[in-house]
Amino acid sequence: MKTSKQCRSCIRSASCQCTKFGHLDEDVLFLMFQNLNWNPKLIATMSCVCKWFNEFSKRVLWKEVCRARAPRVARDLQSRGSQTIDVEWRALGKLLVYCTGSSKDGLFKGVETPGHFVHKSRFIKASGKYFLPPKCKTDVLYVSRTCRHLDDGTEEMGTIGWDPGDMGFFRGVFKSFSTSKVRKMLIEKGAPFHPTEVCPYCEAKLWSIGEAEMIPETASISLDAHEHGVEYYVCLNGHMIGACTLWYILESESEYEYD
Numbered sequence: 001m002k003t004s005k006q007c008r009s010c011i012r013s014a015s016c017q018c019t020k021f022g023h024l025d026e027d028v029l030f031l032m033f034q035n036l037n038w039n040p041k042l043i044a045t046m047s048c049v050c051k052w053f054n055e056f057s058k059r060v061l062w063k064e065v066c067r068a069r070a071p072r073v074a075r076d077l078q079s080r081g082s083q084t085i086d087v088e089w090r091a092l093g094k095l096l097v098y099c100t101g102s103s104k105d106g107l108f109k110g111v112e113t114p115g116h117f118v119h120k121s122r123f124i125k126a127s128g129k130y131f132l133p134p135k136c137k138t139d140v141l142y143v144s145r146t147c148r149h150l151d152d153g154t155e156e157m158g159t160i161g162w163d164p165g166d167m168g169f170f171r172g173v174f175k176s177f178s179t180s181k182v183r184k185m186l187i188e189k190g191a192p193f194h195p196t197e198v199c200p201y202c203e204a205k206l207w208s209i210g211e212a213e214m215i216p217e218t219a220s221i222s223l224d225a226h227e228h229g230v231e232y233y234v235c236l237n238g239h240m241i242g243a244c245t246l247w248y249i250l251e252s253e254s255e256y257e258y259d
């Protein structure tokens, strides 16, 4: 049992700012979060206030978030033949549960709509044939269901460089991105990184697939989006962040469920 004196500074990490409470054992925390169904919001919040917890969550809890939210994706990304590959679980966990939206001066210029947690993580295995040039069609990526952000008629959305209409946001992750054909093609083309923005999930540099002219027409069809109204970025770790302008839906079809 820790005394209050011991708890004034973190005994597990010299840099920890956690000065009020001692830390629970990892086993206890594991069981607590298992009971909380690996609540990602709580994990993210607690990671911000305690460095030791942040390290523990990166090593243990985010992996469980991924396994619980998207077991098939987690299993597939971790395997290559008989080998097991290290996955950055925290970045993947955030990607599974958080739709980034867009800030006015961010990746999708002129589009301003807040990010949000999603209740369910729905990802489909989309081979490169829908989202990538024919040469890359054997690449494997998982793409979320499109998250519709309603155009409320304000000027922020659908005015600069985007067709008017509801915006759809999607996110995804490549399997084995380091050996993917799309990465090879981006390097061969000498595609530049985005000058200022980084991946919202892992903070790595981003390539614009649109600027590299590598988005096929099938992407807009697959997303039910306007032609030429699709843009997406891929980071050095294979995370995908995309937006598109969607066709308006008829009143009778308007029951749309967020992820």
Ligand SMILES: [Zn+2]
Residues within 6 Å of the ligand: 099, 100, 101, 116, 147, 148, 149, 169
């Ligand atoms: Zn969204």
Ligand SMILES: [Zn+2]
Residues within 6 Å of the ligand: 091, 199, 200, 201, 202, 203, 204, 235, 236, 237, 238, 239
């Ligand atoms: Zn990333």
